Amino acid sequence: MNIAFLVNQTHKEKVDYTTTGLALEAHRLGHKVYYIGVGDLAYFANGQIGAHARVVPQKEFRSTSTMLEALRESEKQRISAKELDVLLLRNDPVMDMESRPWAQDAGILFGQLASQQGVVVLNDPNGLAHASSKLYLQYFPAKVRPDTIITRNLVDVEKFYHDHKRKIILKPLKGSGGKNVFLVDGKEDKNMKQIVEAICRDGFLIAQEYLPEARKGDIRLFLLDGDVLQVGGKIAAIRRVQKTGDIRSNIHQGGQAQKVKVTKQLLDVAGAVAQKLKEDGMFLAGLDVVGNKLMEINVFSPGGLQVASELYGVDFCNAVMTTVEQRVGG
Structure with a gap:
């Protein structure tokens, strides 16, 4: 099969990214692998969606680092949708929000057209259009969601703060990677106005109840x-454990990964959201869970799969790509 991975920018991909692990596994399974940066997408005169893509050379690679190195040295090739079997949307719109706002929705929009032209697009771009912010979480059962408000009003935030014993989390409605996430308690409430203004400068704000279990990541x-x-x-x-003095447990913000003892409570949270995610076409999703509450649902480019493979000594990337094969019938 011909499989393309849509990313923000090819030269910014890293060896430990989930996308890189999936691409290497697709290559090892004998598929032709393309990388497409959002800025490389195009709509051609013949009515076909396409791109100026880089292709992983047809040679054996022992690691993600050697594959990425060879990929970056390759020349771009013009390809069209009729040449592709699968397009994996792995770009994070939030990463382009400030410096490249034109790129935010491009993956979804081009993905929708590619799907109409016969390409299997994962995750489903129509589903992703509904999940473009953390507001998506509010469509899932209340029993697995933390108490939350979404607003741009300081008075709303202050009331929520006092209703939740003066300890809450504030973060942007559109955001990822732990950027602009704040714990506001008795020590920080004097800065509440400045924090709210800083977050709301780029859109809406989410205030969530603080869960004591979050101390464990x-x-x-x-x-x-x-x-x-x-x-x-x-x-x-x-389990993603935050570094000392930081409330964020994201791996790329310094968080450390540990094995997890999977409990019935954790599986119950997954069970409460799994059916809707499948109905929405969310082929690969990452759930961020604290205690018995779902803090976020990551559907654009959930990371950590290579880390999980290393921790448990199994190949989760292979499981994903073989399921892709089954989906396409290859």
Whole structure:
């Protein structure tokens, strides 16, 4: 098969990214692998969606680092939708929000057209259009969601703060990677106005109840096509523990990954959201769970799969790509 990975910018991809692991596994399975940066997308005169893409050379690679190096040295090739079997949307719109606002919605829009032209697009771009912000979480059962308000009004935030014993989390409605996430308590409430203004400068703000279990970090659990992702009885889940003095547990913000003892409580949270995610076409999703509450649902480019594979000694990337093969019938 011909498989393309849409990313923000090819030269900014890293060896430990989930996308890189998936691409290497697709290559090892014998597929032709393309990388497309959002800025490389195009609509051609013949009515075909396409791109100026880089292709992973047809040679053996022992690691993601050697594959990425060879990819970056390759010349771009013009390809069209009729040459592709699968397009994996792995770009994060939030990463382009400030410096390249024109790129934010491009993956979804071009993905929708590619789907109409016969390409299998994962995750489903129509589903992603509804999940373009953290507001998507509010469509899932209340029992698995933390108390939340979404607003741009300081008075709303102050009331929520006092209603929740003067300890809440503030973050942007559109955001990822732990950027602009604040814990506001008795020590920080004097800065409440400045924090709210800083977050609301770029849009709406989310205020969420603080969960004491967050001191132990959060759990990233992967769902594949509506089921908990597992290989050989080992479940793709990692506990992300924040570094000292930081409330963020994101790996790329210094968080450390640990194995997880998967409990019935965690599986119940996954079970409460799995069916809707599958119906929405969220082929690969990452759930961020604290205690029995779902803090976020990552559907654009959920990361940590290579880390999970290393922790448990199994190949979760292979499980994803073989499921892609089954979906396409290849």
